[in-house]
Amino acid sequence: xxxSTLLFGATSIxxxxxxxxxxETILPFISPGNSSKSVCEWPILQLENxxxxxxxxxxxxxxxxxxxHAVCDVPKCExxxxxxxxxxxxxxxxxxxxxxxxxxLVYVSSDHVFGGDGEYHEYSPPCPISVYGQTRxxxxxxxLNRHGSLVIRTGLAIGPSxxxxxxxxxxxxxxxxxxxxxxxVEDESRSVVWVTDLARRVVKFAQSTETGIRHxxxxxxxxxxxxxxxxxxxLGEPPTFRCESRHQRPAPHLGRVELTSAYADSLSWPLASVxxx
Numbered sequence: 407x408x409x410s411t412l413l414f415g416a417t418s419i420x421x422x423x424x425x426x427x428x429x430e431t432i433l434p435f436i437s438p439g440n441s442s443k444s445v446c447e448w449p450i451l452q453l454e455n456x457x458x459x460x461x462x463x464x465x466x467x468x469x470x471x472x473x474x475h476a477v478c479d480v481p482k483c484e485x486x487x488x489x490x491x492x493x494x495x496x497x498x499x500x501x502x503x504x505x506x507x508x509x510x511l512v513y514v515s516s517d518h519v520f521g522g523d524g525e526y527h528e529y530s531p532p533c534p535i536s537v538y539g540q541t542r543x544x545x546x547x548x549x550l551n552r553h554g555s556l557v558i559r560t561g562l563a564i565g566p567s568x569x570x571x572x573x574x575x576x577x578x579x580x581x582x583x584x585x586x587x588x589x590x591v592e593d594e595s596r597s598v599v600w601v602t603d604l605a606r607r608v609v610k611f612a613q614s615t616e617t618g619i620r621h622x623x624x625x626x627x628x629x630x631x632x633x634x635x636x637x638x639x640x641l642g643e644p645p646t647f648r649c650e651s652r653h654q655r656p657a658p659h660l661g662r663v664e665l666t667s668a669y670a671d672s673l674s675w676p677l678a679s680v681x682x683x
Contacts, residue, residue, distance in 0.1 A: 409433035415475030453497035494541035602634030
C-alpha cells in the first residue's frame, strides 16, 4: 500500500485517531516505549537519529509529513525543561533539516502557545506560561522558517486514546472505574472539540495549499467543569470529582484560552464544541 502521508506522533489523541480514520492514506509512527496493544504493530520513531529520519523519508517518499509528535505533559516539562526541549524542539529540528523541499510539512501545535485569559487568532502574539508552551513556540518557529509549511493550532481534543487511560474522556472513565480520585481545574476554559471532527479538519488543511499559521476553533469555549459533567453524563457515571483553582496546582494551568480565526474561508469555520456537537 502506498501512503501519501507520513504521521509522526500517532500516540497522541489526535494522531491516534488520524491513523484510525485514514488508514489508506496515512502511515503512522509511534513514540518509543509505547506498549499499547492498539498501536504495537506501527513502526517506531527514532527522531534522535538524523540518519533514521533521512532513510525513512527516502524510503516512503510521502507527499505530506504530518507532525503530531510532542510530549504534552505540562508538569513533566516543568520538571525537566532540557528533556522537554529535546523531544519537542530538537526532534523536530532534525526532521526539518532532512526534509526534502518537495514534501509538505504540516505541524500540529497547541493553544498552550498562549496563556493569559482571552480570545486568540492567528496574528495574536504568543504568550506561553509554561515550559511546554515555550517548546511549542520554539517548534513553530522552525516550521515557519521552512518555505511552504503549515502550523495548525488546536485546542483540547476529546476521543479515544491508545491505552484507554489517557486523554480527558478515557482518563475520566478509567479513574471512575478504578475508584480513583478526580480533581478538575475549575477556572480553565478552552476550545474543546471531538477528535473525529478535528482529525477531518486537519486532513483538509494538509491537503490544501495553506501555509503559515491557522487555528482550528470551536463554537464556544468550555470550562473543565462543564466538560467533566458532560463527559461523565455520556459515560453514565455520576460527576464525582473535586474542584481546584489553577493557582492551587503545582504546574502552570491555562485560564480561559479560546482559539478564534482571522480568516473567513471554509477551513476557518468553527467546529462544534463538545457540548454542542
